[in-house]
Amino acid sequence: MRTLAFRTVIGLLLLPPLAACGDPGGLVSAGPTPTASGPVRLWPWREGADVPPAPPGGVPPVYVQGLAPVHDQNVHEVDAVALVRADLRAHRGAVVGADGMPKETADAIGACGTEASERCPVLDPYYRDLTGNGKDEVVVGIELPDHMMSVRAYTADPDGRLNRIMATTETVIGVELAGQNVVLRVPSGHPGYELISTWSWDDKQRSMLPTREQIVRVPARPRTS
Template sequence: MPVRRPARIALAAVAVALLSVTASGCGDRGGLRAAGATPTAVSPAKLWPDLRPASSPAYPYAVSTRSIVKGVKVPGDDIHKVDPVDVVEAEIKAEPDDYGSKGAYHGTVDRLKDCRPGGDGTRCPLLKPYYRDLTGDGRDDLTLGFRLYPTNQTAVRVYTVEKHRLVQVLADNDAILGVELAGRALIERSPADISGYEYRTTWVWDPGQRAMVFSRDEYLHTGDGRKTTKPSRSATPSPSPSATHSAGTSSAGTSSAATPSAGTP
């Protein structure tokens, strides 16, 4: 079951700029120069010290998901040999409430048939798979993305291999602008409710929970909301050479991820 994250609340962002001025005159030999008076340090002010601390969270918040994928074998414990279409079909079978005829993502089921040989690749909801060691065990893990029709959401999944079994260690559904792999972290970019802003959610591996856990949710200013900046070609990673599946694009954007060799931190 994917993580059901609560609705985010837009927070006003306050930017603090640090200005450093270096003056150099003609003939200056590089000696030390005074930078002026140093501002007096101000300690944080603790508000409402008598406020009774909360003893429980305001709402349920699942920070991780972990489950064994049933019905999908891993030949030779090599995750590269796992068919991504089989993986998505296993999820569809395990989650009838989501993918059944009355489920929110029922449109994905029919389109997934076009991911097989001979199908219409432009209708395939499965995005190209990416491989990188996210768990730190020295072996590649599998990052999958697939569109959740008829909604504008994209499913983001991460899988690893444990004891000859395929294990899902991250499951999140969101409206996606892009997905990035930075070291062993997965970062999702999603549209915010205010033009010119976006959410960036970071997931990292937690050895204790044996899963990718929610680490950070940022609300960032990306522009004035009137112009669309085309990303540079150098910033767009290429898919894994072993990827064999593709999917059509949508108005919600496409997911992308960097693909270094296995074990690259």
């Protein structure tokens, strides 16, 4: 019996040690995993609308005439006011739409830099590579009446010509640059919420397109004592 007990003790000492609770090298259960479920298509028998195919060549950008070509696609060489004036001349008389400009704003832009100018509507430009070609584009904001703003973006082609790749007019809360995107925050029509519209470069269309829109809740402002 003593020999058997001695062998049993020796056998237990030779067994590999069990992983202790909390051993950093051991596997620890994370609990039950939720069952993955894919999207469920509603009314699958319904015939959806047809999406017309895009034109083979895409929509070319709008060439801004009347400006000297820039060197090495450097849009920093262009004066923002001169750029907007040239754009307006190409669409003289347009009041609404992407090309539109209220007459009082167009007149104020024409007076920028003169003694008759009280406040130039063309805001300081911002520069960012929006197309991913390693060259900056220029983003211009134009203040319009009633808190509206025309936001435009221009790029230079390999020949140095300026091309407008974005133009939209909105009642704007704020404008941001996020990576290669231009982000507009506008009122959503629902109290306490705003609409965020993200404009991104589309290589096929060769212009900026609103690629994402979302309605978000505006954080409550902290009460002041």
